[in-house]
Amino acid sequence: MGGDAEDLKWLIAREIPHLRRYACFLVGDRARADDLVQDCLERALRKRHLWKRHGTLRSWLFRLLYRLHIDAGRSLSRRRTATDAAADAQVSVQWPDQEPSLQVGDVAFALRRLPEDQQAAILLIGVEGFSYEEAARVLDIPIGTLRSRLSRGRDALRAHWSPELEESDRPALRRVK
Amino acid sequence: MTKSVSLMRRFRRLLAGTAEAPTPAGEDAVTELDLLAYADRRLEDDPARRALVERHLAAQPEQAERIAAFQAQNEALTRAGAAWVEAPVPPRLLAALAQEKPAPRRLATQAAAMAALVAVSASAGWHAGIERSTGDGSTGSFAASALSDYRQQPDTTAQAPATAQAHRAAGGAGAGDFAIGTLPANDLGSQVLSRQGLAPVTWLRRRIAVEVEAPDLGAEGFSLVESRRVELKGTPAVRLLYQRAGERVSLYLRPRWEEGAGPVARTESDGLTVLHWLDGPLAIALVTDGTDGEATAALARRVHRTLARPQLVEPSAEPDRSQDARLGAPSGPELLSLGETLSSQPQPAAQTEPAL
Numbered sequence: 001m002g003g004d005a006e007d008l009k010w011l012i013a014r015e016i017p018h019l020r021r022y023a024c025f026l027v028g029d030r031a032r033a034d035d036l037v038q039d040c041l042e043r044a045l046r047k048r049h050l051w052k053r054h055g056t057l058r059s060w061l062f063r064l065l066y067r068l069h070i071d072a073g074r075s076l077s078r079r080r081t082a083t084d085a086a087a088d089a090q091v092s093v094q095w096p097d098q099e100p101s102l103q104v105g106d107v108a109f110a111l112r113r114l115p116e117d118q119q120a121a122i123l124l125i126g127v128e129g130f131s132y133e134e135a136a137r138v139l140d141i142p143i144g145t146l147r148s149r150l151s152r153g154r155d156a157l158r159a160h161w162s163p164e165l166e167e168s169d170r171p172a173l174r175r176v177k
Numbered sequence: 178m179t180k181s182v183s184l185m186r187r188f189r190r191l192l193a194g195t196a197e198a199p200t201p202a203g204e205d206a207v208t209e210l211d212l213l214a215y216a217d218r219r220l221e222d223d224p225a226r227r228a229l230v231e232r233h234l235a236a237q238p239e240q241a242e243r244i245a246a247f248q249a250q251n252e253a254l255t256r257a258g259a260a261w262v263e264a265p266v267p268p269r270l271l272a273a274l275a276q277e278k279p280a281p282r283r284l285a286t287q288a289a290a291m292a293a294l295v296a297v298s299a300s301a302g303w304h305a306g307i308e309r310s311t312g313d314g315s316t317g318s319f320a321a322s323a324l325s326d327y328r329q330q331p332d333t334t335a336q337a338p339a340t341a342q343a344h345r346a347a348g349g350a351g352a353g354d355f356a357i358g359t360l361p362a363n364d365l366g367s368q369v370l371s372r373q374g375l376a377p378v379t380w381l382r383r384r385i386a387v388e389v390e391a392p393d394l395g396a397e398g399f400s401l402v403e404s405r406r407v408e409l410k411g412t413p414a415v416r417l418l419y420q421r422a423g424e425r426v427s428l429y430l431r432p433r434w435e436e437g438a439g440p441v442a443r444t445e446s447d448g449l450t451v452l453h454w455l456d457g458p459l460a461i462a463l464v465t466d467g468t469d470g471e472a473t474a475a476l477a478r479r480v481h482r483t484l485a486r487p488q489l490v491e492p493s494a495e496p497d498r499s500q501d502a503r504l505g506a507p508s509g510p511e512l513l514s515l516g517e518t519l520s521s522q523p524q525p526a527a528q529t530e531p532a533l
Contacts, residue, residue: 009274016270021261025254034267041273107253125217126251127258132210132219147210154216154247163249 008048008057012041015061018128022062024174025123026069028112036072040065055137059130063138066120118153121146207233216247260482265395316460320444320453321431322409323462327449328392328414330427381446392428392483394419399426428480429462441477452477456484 019040023033043064044051051060111119117139124135125146136146211230213218220227234241391401399419407416407429414431439455450473453462459482463477 013266013271013274016266016274017262017264020264020266020270021258024261025258030261034270038273040486041270045274107250108257111254123254125213126247127254132214143210147213147394150213151209154250155243157250158243158246161250161253162246169343 003061005048007047011057012044012061015058016041018058019061019065022123023065023069025111025127026066026116026119028108033054034053036069037069039072043068055134059138062124062128062130063140066138066152070116072145107157107161110157114153114156118156120147121149122153122157125150198245209399212244213247216244217251218248316439316442316453316455316462319409319429319431319441319460320451320462322412323414323427323453323464324444324446324449324451326407326409327427327464330418330425392480393416394426394476394479397472397479399424399476424465424467426463426465426467426476429464429520430484431460454481456481459484 001095003006016037019037020033023036023040027033027036036040040079044061047064051057052146111122114122120139124130124138130138132143133148136143139146208229211220211226211233215227215230215234234244275514278451347490391404393399398421400421402420403416403418405416407414409429409431413430414429417428417430419426419428441452441454442453448468449464449466450468450470451462451464452473453460454477455461461480463473463480465473465476467473
């Protein structure tokens, strides 16, 4: 293995935290998210001769990961049961006098109620900082489709989540709808 | 020129307070993509267009509210993801990158999952819950029993625990009783599970499981040294013991039949602190002899973050009769706690490829 391969690995390694974040949001479970990232890394190594045709290394990795996610049907929504639906109706946890980051799990939870293509669009743009062009390429869709996924997804997310739900200091048992 | 005329017109309307929708025309039309790009702060290098969108929004309060909500979503998602992006990268991912051949996945997952699985049979029905008496969200009595268990810990770890059969024989009579006591740690060790490994607990139909991972308190310097099922005033729970240079933290998790959540309460007694709360289908008590209140709160935050959204799952795999034989056929609601692999333990030898 030459120095090029080592450099590539170095570049890929720097993306791991971001890939993990993306995967955690998508699958909603850390262990399975890491499985997904591991698949993605292994695939990336095997196919490393291909990436230069696909724009930046970063967008290529995110594209690989999303494809693997969809192919594997890892999403919780695919194996949703009545019990999961009950879990959906969870109540936001109140943590008096503690930092707000504790409560924002709710938004990640609400996000997972959206279709996967909308989740991915929202995450790539809103969290991972991709440009619209890059995100469209990652998802293999035209800009217009990306736009409508963002709009529809965010409008739907508004229905499930709002910042007031997290900021209110009323005690427990407030249904998050 | 038509552009500036149109802008002037719109500006006058704004000044006059007539907030009617500006008629989209030509380059002035504010498109949905403009609005999204504004919400996503992608117009920072285009002040003219940004100003255009701002004027548009000033005239349309509903749209402005929508765009503000989009911004809030981005911010909240970014905050929620911060912990994941800052977490140390697990060695298995770096290993995957270091090698040419694919890692033995199952094994890697098993070693890293640290899954403490708690399975509760649902033969008493979803709502015929053990939590009835504390349905108001109070965890006080749970905290008290956690505290008393914590005090007894040195004794209980030294004790030779009775077998599951014996506990069943002693307590299995009452329909609503939980009848399982402390099992030897090595007994749990034989039940190491990955997420794929739910099979060993699926021998009972209509089981509802609460699936959680043992929280990783490594960032606070604590390492998990023991996990076992315990009985707190006749109610089963899982106790996770963490240590850091002479300091000891015990985390008690008790599954419950309800989904609510509650505020964090603090109870202090004889130099011990208990933080206790309800988190979905779990009642949680964190007991420590540490005296730093802020550090304890930080531990609780970490636990909460790790346990956020414990999933209620209905394991779907086939029954495993070997477990049946070992534990005996269940009659009432029952808890089975299953051990986790500890990161501090030597990892199981690779059966296929070496991991590195």
